[in-house]
């Protein structure tokens with residue numbers, strides 16, 4: 002149907018068939034073989050592009066979330082002065098949560114050992130080169146000004162110049178006006194919440210004046226009640242909450258469908274309202290909260306590697322292609338005595354952290370923890386959490402599409418957000434040809450799709466994507482492939498279980514990092530923290546896990562185990 006010259010298919014966990022950047026080969030027992038080259042950390046400093054916007058000043062006293070994140074980093078690091086015997090912490094999972102945990106465990110004066118199943122680090126931010134040398138990413142990833150722990154992490158690693166900040170606007174492709182974008186533009190110099198109020202009031206393409214008032218009024222309790230109010234809305238879907246609060250349905254059609262699909266890859270009738278309110282709360286309260294940034298290149302080199310360099314230099318280790326088979330436990334008290342890898346190797350340490358995604362962790366929970374009365378409620382509640390499917394589509398075109406240097410909400414049935422990476426990202430820059438990276442969602446019935454797209458062929462997915470694009474941009478992309486831009490290559494990455502599905506009522510089942518097992522802690526974006534399933538959530542969860550570990554080694558009481566939902570008590 003289309004002029005598709007090449008199809009490249011990938012599913013997570015299959016990176017091994019490709020040339021992999023930043024992969025490690027090592028064997029446990031011998032001191033780690035990884036040599037930090039620093040090339041990508043220090044030497045490849047590229048000056049900001051003319052099109053980039055200045056880094057927002059987030060480190061101001063009024064930015065409470067940023068100050069809280071900064072204080073947490075300092076308090077973890079202050080632990081190191083009192084450590085006389087560094088302890089060895091085994092961290093299973095080399096995604097952002099595991100690497101963040103390792104970074105902060107090393108700051109706290111202990112020795113992290115990361116074991117990652119894949120050939121490449123990063124988990125959901127992993128990427129690899131295909132045979133042409135093009136980067137294939139697990140997902141299009143956007144950073145927000147409202148990511149305080151991530152922004153502190155960039156500052157602590159000295160890599161803030163790797164974020165390419167974009168104009169302060171939320172940009173939507175206009176389904177009713179093909180070929181056009183409309184924006185909520187946040188004016189420079191106006192503080193929160195006035196900048197968002199201005200952005201909404203000054204856009205007349207999406208909501209009528211009456212709808213704007215009907216939207217603003219129900220959000221007042223969120224502004225007054227803060228996180229407590231937001232958490233209390235978790236049992237309601239977006240539709241249920243809107244109906245209860247008299248919000249016009251057009252707001253859902255114009256805004257919330259796009260936001261829900263961007264935040265959790267789910268349609269709004271399946272999504273918990275807490276997700277939308279959490280994002281809106283940060284965007285309304287933080288002057289730079291809704292500013293977006295792209296990493297200046299692939300995530301394993303440009304973000305994961307500096308994290309590894311940091312803890313490697315303090316004696317930490319990372320080992321790829323080391324998959325956990327089972328946690329070995331003491332049958333008397335349930336404590337972990339070691340980890341057994343699929344290779345048969347057994348690794349031991351002084352403390353153990355799971356930084357696997359929830360679906361992977363559930364497969365490894367020891368029987369003893371699922372049956373002992375003290376631990377069963379904590380681990381059984383995880384059955385209520387399940388990853389949502391999502392697909393990342395890469396399309397290389399033979400020419401430039403209409404230029405836009407930033408994230409676009411597609412407002413189409415099958416697509417979530419997308420970006421022209423040839424414009425947005427230095428490493429992928431191309432002045433002659435566009436490369437779109439698009440998030441394809443919803444992908445199955447849980448997420449609101451009648452078709453299971455994870456089971457569909459790559460050709461079907463690419464064709465469906467192009468159909469949506471030809472509807473949004475009929476002058477540039479046509480279905481006959483004769484006029485307009487032609488696809489010269491495509492790549493599909495399916496993630497059947499990505500972030501936990503934030504359907505109503507999930508928050509109460511998200512576990513604390515502290516567990517009922519004395520020497521075992523959890524990290525991962527699904528664990529309880531106030532930033533949802535996101536890169537920020539993953540980094541914060543790893544940091545909180547490191548805090549628990551440091552407290553335990555120091556003989557301090559860690560944060561308590563979170564109260565378990567009553568049906569599991």
Ligand SMILES: Cc1cc2nc3c(=O)[nH]c(=O)nc-3n(C[C@H](O)[C@H](O)[C@H](O)COP(=O)(O)OP(=O)(O)OC[C@H]3O[C@@H](n4cnc5c(N)ncnc54)[C@H](O)[C@@H]3O)c2cc1C
Nearest residue numbers: 094096097098118124125140142143324325526535536539
């Ligand atoms: C398509 C897509 C787009 C996204 N876009 C954004 C975005 O724009 N902004 C944003 O903030 N977030 C985004 N996210 C979400 C973000 O990527 C995740 O929230 C975050 O990366 C999760 O990190 P994690 O460390 O908690 O989990 P993971 O990344 O899943 O890491 C878990 C790690 O554990 C490893 N593992 C599993 N089993 C074993 C085992 N048995 N032994 C050893 N290791 C094991 C896995 O291989 C993996 O590396 C997106 C995700 C996807 C898929």
